Amino acid sequence: MAILAFPPPTVLTLLVAVAFLVVYAVPRVFGKRKYRQPPGPPGEFLLGHYRKIPFVAAFKQYAKWAKEYNSDVLYFETFGTKWIVLDSLKASVELLDKRGANYSDRPNFVLFEEMGWAPTLTWLRWGPQMHRHRKILQPAFSKAQVRQYQDNQQKQALLCLRSILDDPGNWNLAVRRFAVAIVLNIAFGVDVDGPNSPWIKIADDAAEAISNSGAPASSILDRFPATRYLPAWLPFMERLRYARKWRWAIKAITDLPFNQARQEIDEKIVRKCFAHDRLTIYNANAEKGVANDFTMDDIRGASAAIYIAGNDTTATTVILFVLYLMQNPHVQAKAQAEVDRVVGTDRLPTWDDIPNLPYLNLVLQETYRMNPLSPLGIPHAALHDDVYNGMFIPKGTIVYQNVWSMHHNVAVYADPATFYPERYLSKNEGGRGEPLPVGNFGFGRRVCIGRSLAENSLMAILVNIVATMQIEYPLDKDGKRTPFEPEWSFRGQSHPLPFPASFSPRSAKAEELLRNASFTGSSHSK
Numbered sequence: 001m002a003i004l005a006f007p008p009p010t011v012l013t014l015l016v017a018v019a020f021l022v023v024y025a026v027p028r029v030f031g032k033r034k035y036r037q038p039p040g041p042p043g044e045f046l047l048g049h050y051r052k053i054p055f056v057a058a059f060k061q062y063a064k065w066a067k068e069y070n071s072d073v074l075y076f077e078t079f080g081t082k083w084i085v086l087d088s089l090k091a092s093v094e095l096l097d098k099r100g101a102n103y104s105d106r107p108n109f110v111l112f113e114e115m116g117w118a119p120t121l122t123w124l125r126w127g128p129q130m131h132r133h134r135k136i137l138q139p140a141f142s143k144a145q146v147r148q149y150q151d152n153q154q155k156q157a158l159l160c161l162r163s164i165l166d167d168p169g170n171w172n173l174a175v176r177r178f179a180v181a182i183v184l185n186i187a188f189g190v191d192v193d194g195p196n197s198p199w200i201k202i203a204d205d206a207a208e209a210i211s212n213s214g215a216p217a218s219s220i221l222d223r224f225p226a227t228r229y230l231p232a233w234l235p236f237m238e239r240l241r242y243a244r245k246w247r248w249a250i251k252a253i254t255d256l257p258f259n260q261a262r263q264e265i266d267e268k269i270v271r272k273c274f275a276h277d278r279l280t281i282y283n284a285n286a287e288k289g290v291a292n293d294f295t296m297d298d299i300r301g302a303s304a305a306i307y308i309a310g311n312d313t314t315a316t317t318v319i320l321f322v323l324y325l326m327q328n329p330h331v332q333a334k335a336q337a338e339v340d341r342v343v344g345t346d347r348l349p350t351w352d353d354i355p356n357l358p359y360l361n362l363v364l365q366e367t368y369r370m371n372p373l374s375p376l377g378i379p380h381a382a383l384h385d386d387v388y389n390g391m392f393i394p395k396g397t398i399v400y401q402n403v404w405s406m407h408h409n410v411a412v413y414a415d416p417a418t419f420y421p422e423r424y425l426s427k428n429e430g431g432r433g434e435p436l437p438v439g440n441f442g443f444g445r446r447v448c449i450g451r452s453l454a455e456n457s458l459m460a461i462l463v464n465i466v467a468t469m470q471i472e473y474p475l476d477k478d479g480k481r482t483p484f485e486p487e488w489s490f491r492g493q494s495h496p497l498p499f500p501a502s503f504s505p506r507s508a509k510a511e512e513l514l515r516n517a518s519f520t521g522s523s524h525s526k
């Protein structure tokens with residue numbers, strides 16, 4: 001009889017559905033309705049915005065939409081993957097810095113997973129493994145800690161300039177060697193012998209694989225992860241073919257130096273470097289029977305992060321600096337005058353000179369502003385639902401920062417396409433009082449850990465270039481120096497394609513100083 005007291009199944013289903021609506025769905029849906037979705041262009045049926053985002057220079061299209069929709073937050077969605085693009089510094093600081101606890105996740109980088117990355121901080125989701133990587137890496141690159149690398153940075157800067165003296169046509173390679181030599185030594189204690197070192201080729205191959213892979217987490221594999229299981233030969237699976245084609249390059253940069261470090265440790269060759277330090281701790285724990293929460297794979301990924309994240313970024317910034325000095329001789333002359341005033345012309349610059357070179361620092365800042373290397377940043381992701389300026393940002397939303405757009409916003413930077421370091425000087429000093437660029441090293445709790453190291457490397461080489469070299473357009477066949485604009489690649493990372501530049505010593509004395517420079521500093525490994 002008791003059974004008869006239960007309502008029939010259809011009524012029961014109805015009751016459960018009503019209860020669900022009252023308790024769960026209605027408050028959520030209507031609660032969110034209070035807030036609007038950030039604006040953005042309309043998507044297509046089923047595909048959403050997938051086909052609307054250009055693969056090349058997406059940041060320029062996003063900047064146009066921000067103007068068109070008059071919003072510094074834009075919303076997009078494809079196959080259930082949601083992303084927003086922040087177009088202003090205000091929105092980036094508000095969300096990524098001030099509400100950093102909510103925006104410190106990363107999306108899954110499926111394309112990069114297909115490329116075979118080891119656990120690398122840059123791509124790790126928010127969680128215990130990411131915290132372990134950041135806790136181990138970040139202190140090693142603090143402002144105070146990176147001073148220990150200054151001797152080697154100075155030495156590598158001078159070796160670079162000597163190499164340019166001997167072979168000016170290959171200045172580009174000398175710059176790449178400079179950047180690789182610094183981070184490879186810190187990560188693996190390895191010295192880069194010369195421009196033909198295989199370590200430079202390994203770094204260049206990986207940089208090419210990464211920099212042409214599109215804005216991070218934007219491929220069809222990232223937007224619709226199930227597609228990674230489709231056959232790669234399908235016409236629309238070009239990105240999967242790309243990832244697999246370049247797997248060897250990522251494997252080489254993550255495995256080769258690490259395997260060498262392990263072998264050295266086995267052979268009791270000890271170097272002062274990140275990989276050896278971590279391997280020694282790992283082995284000591286293992287011998288004592290203590291569990292290692294930083295696994296071999298973690299050490300491999302973290303050491304590779306230093307090598308990968310630190311070489312192409314630094315080299316490309318130097319290459320941009322060369323380009324802008326070549327295109328703006330008056331800026332070069334002003335920087336030279338400052339260095340000559342502070343350093344004189346009968347010695348090379350030292351670290352103590354750097355704080356006395358404010359104009360050179362502004363030239364570097366202007367280099368950052370003109371062309372942020374990751375124009376859309378490395379995306380963060382929201383851990384929880386959030387509301388910003390009445391706009392609803394659901395949990396899991398991927399967050400890009402349009403750093404390029406922030407740095408080229410005419411409301412902040414007058415005439416943004418012009419290279420003009422004086423723009424940051426106050427009006428009293430004859431400038432425009434525009435703010436120094438922010439964002440090219442990222443935001444919040446995922447901000448670049450290598451910034452202090454990078455800025456030291458950059459100042460070490462820039463001051464020496466300015467002190468000793470004259471950079472000009474190369475002579476053409478008619479003996480003229482004709483200005484040109486190099487070609488650019490905007491297929492993910494933003495950088496100029498290799499271009500010629502003429503380097504010549506500023507004076508016989510400058511050449512003599514470079515040739516006779518003795519290195520008080522030795523590599524960190526020695």
Ligand code: HEM
Nearest residue numbers: 121122309310313378440441442443446447448449450454
């Ligand atoms: C001019 C040079 C450099 C630039 C422009 C640069 C830029 C960036 C940017 C934009 C990010 C993403 C930050 C974010 O998500 O908010 C980042 C992250 C990172 N950078 Fe750099 N970087 C440079 C040099 C270096 C160097 C020398 C190292 C070497 C230690 C390094 C290591 C890293 C690492 C490990 C991350 C990942 C941080 C995380 O996800 O928690 N970077 N960098």
